[in-house]
Amino acid sequence: MNEQNNEVVAIDENHVIAERREKLKAIRENAQSNGGAAFPNDFKPDYQAAVLHAEFGGFDNEILDPKAVRVSIAGRMMLKRVMGKASFATVQDSSGRIQLFISKDNLTDENSEAIYDAFKHWDLGDIIAAKGVLFKTKTGELSVKVSELRLLTKSLRPLPEKFHGLQDQEVKYRQRYVDLIVSEETRATFIARSKVVAAIRSFMLDNQFLEVETPMLHPIPGGASAKPFITHHNALDMQMYMRIAPELYLKRLVVGGFERVFEVNRNFRNEGLSVRHNPEFTMMEFYAAYTDYLWLMDFTERCIRTAAIAATGSAVLQYQGRELDLSKPFQRLTIVGAIQKYAPQYTLAQLNDAVFLRAEILKFGTKPFDHAGLGALQLALFEETAESQLWEPTYIIDYPVEVSPLARASDNNPEITERFELFVTGREIANGFSELNDAEDQAARFHAQMKAKEAGDHEAMYYDADFIRALEYGMPPTGGCGIGIDRLVMMITDSASIRDVILFPHMRAEA
């Protein structure tokens, strides 16, 4: 670090930061004259706070004193209480917090006076290290009686107020590092997210699935109905698209003989933001040969239940003050059945009357496409009347062919597909179906999509000739499903906004 750099950094300087820079300057000068480093990296802690509490928290001083347990710990100083010649400091590491008791008399260094005086000027947020012996204070708190104390990293920016914490949502999202320092709850959320992903991964591996990675840059965006981000490859001078779904690549792998594959990765959709939508979101998508949508529903249900238990210890959760029970078998309803259950004012005759449905949907302020058939109209009414009420896990089945261009049609009814979507807390969490493996039918469906695109449906799919070629080699009968990981984590961690489960959510450029 040199002087020139300071000008670049000094954007939002204030007197607090200025004071700390002065302290750092003194630390540098002191280090220089002693031949040490201002930012030393020669200290290795041998314990984490939580381990100390777990191993020694149960003992009182009668047991601790004779043991004389010597520990080295390091972390961020979160609280400091100086009382003349003795002080307490609370240090936080990735596992939790531990209290230090620092008294001049206990410091063994020959410069103990100077070290103790220096400590009095260290700031909350500084990274410090200590060695000492465990003991219990008067109030019974396990603490370290410090014999050696060091400052490892000077913190130049003040932390949020120690009691109220970080209240500003914007700062929580833009400066997640600050949020993580001060919010136990935020740390817990992302630890739970990691457990969810780990549990899903091992669940898939336990069920003979192969984890794969398919392209994020697509020459043709496919696998979903969504607006893509467009980018450009310079060397090839070609337009490329950030993937909106991995589906068509994963199915190519099934053609190739990987009969069970899954991928946990990001999808990108160039659409609006909301508490349920981030432009890049994580999806776990999987395909299993010789299975169908009925098998997928059972499997998905077990996968989600397993993930919830791994992260929280229970399949019975609380979401936004309301119980959410994932332990019971998930309900299954057809689109029409769901409308009848949650909007019983409609008669079956009305629900099969395209003219009536079209008029009814308009009342909700949405305009169905001109070419929408009965199934699509029923789906639109379902979305308006029933979807948000599906609190308990519910599979909705019998999606119309016209909105399911990659799904296998039902053998009993060519108008509907063997497809489901899973709704929990009124939100879509998963979408799966028996895959369409008839190459000629798939080609015809792509042609229909192209027509829809020409007719103004911007989200209709492109014709993917290589995917058709792959299907022409023969894809075994297969079931495939995608689970929205962010929404699943929201549900499991009781988070109201998708931004609370994404470490660095998309934000507008800072003002």
Next chain:
RNA sequence: GGGGUGUUAGCUCAGCUGGUAGAGCAGCGGACUUUUAAUCCGUUUGUCGUGGGUUCGAUCCCCGCACACCCUACCA
């Protein structure tokens, strides 16, 4: 994209239907050898988001803009 709410010290927040701002924390100085948001005494700090307008005078009223949050739309 549309609607609502918000933006005051580094942080958490007050601020009376208009008279150029306060508290707590943090910081700085002092007291204090078992504290728990330590306590006690003293003390520094503000383009009141931003640009206009009304007014003798605007943190306050009006208009625009920026950013955030919530609702809504597209979607998972």
